[in-house]
Amino acid sequence: MKEAPKFVMTRGAIKAVELLNDKMYMQMFNPDIIPPIEILNIYRVLFYFINKIEIAKKKSRSEFWQEVCQVFINNPNIKIGNFINQHSNDLNFSTENIFAISQIIGNDLSKMTAPNFTKICPTTGLVFFFIKDALEYSGIIVDKKTPPIKIINLLDYNLESLSSKIDRLKGKLEKQENKTVCA
Secondary structure, eight states: OOOOOOOOHHHHHHHHHHHHHHHGGGOOTTTOOOOOOHHHHHHHHHHHHOOOHHHHHHSSSHHHHHHHHHHHOOTTOHHHHHHHHGGGGGGGOOOHHHHHHHHHOOSSSSGGGHHHHHOOOOOHHHHHHHHHHHHHTTTTOOOOTTTHHHHHHHHHHHHHHHHHHHHHHHHHHHHHHHHHHHH
C-alpha cells in the first residue's frame, strides 16, 4: 500500500510564516485584549494541529487567549513564524483531532480565506495561510493536494460518531419505553 504524502506547506504559506517573524506581529498577543471569536478559533485550530490540545480545549475564551499569549510572551526569543516552523513537521492529523477541528470550523467554508481574516487581524491572516494548507491536507477543505485517505478517514470517523449517537439514542428510547411499560 502506498504511503500518504507528507504535509508540505505551499510557497505562499512559507512566505507568510516568514513574515510572521517580524516583531510587529508579536504586539497582537496581549492577554488583556481578547480578540473576536473568529480569530480565537483560528488559534484554537492552530493549537490543535500542533498538538497542544490541552490549550486548544480551554472552554473559556479568556482562559484560552491567556494560554496562547503565554506561549509567546513567556519566551521572548520565540516568534510566531519560528513557532509554526518548529511544529509544522509534527502536525496532528489524527481522526479525532480532525473531527475536533472540523467542529470549530463549521460548515460555512466560504469565510475560510486569508483575506477575510486579514481584514480582522493582519497577523491572523498570515497564520491562516499555514492553517489553510493544513485544512486542505487534512481533508476538511478538499483540494488537489488532499490525500484521499484523509478524506476517507474523516468520513469513517463521522460515520462512527453518528453510529455511536444513534446507539445512545436507541438506548435512551428503550429505557424510556421500559419506564412507560412498567408504570
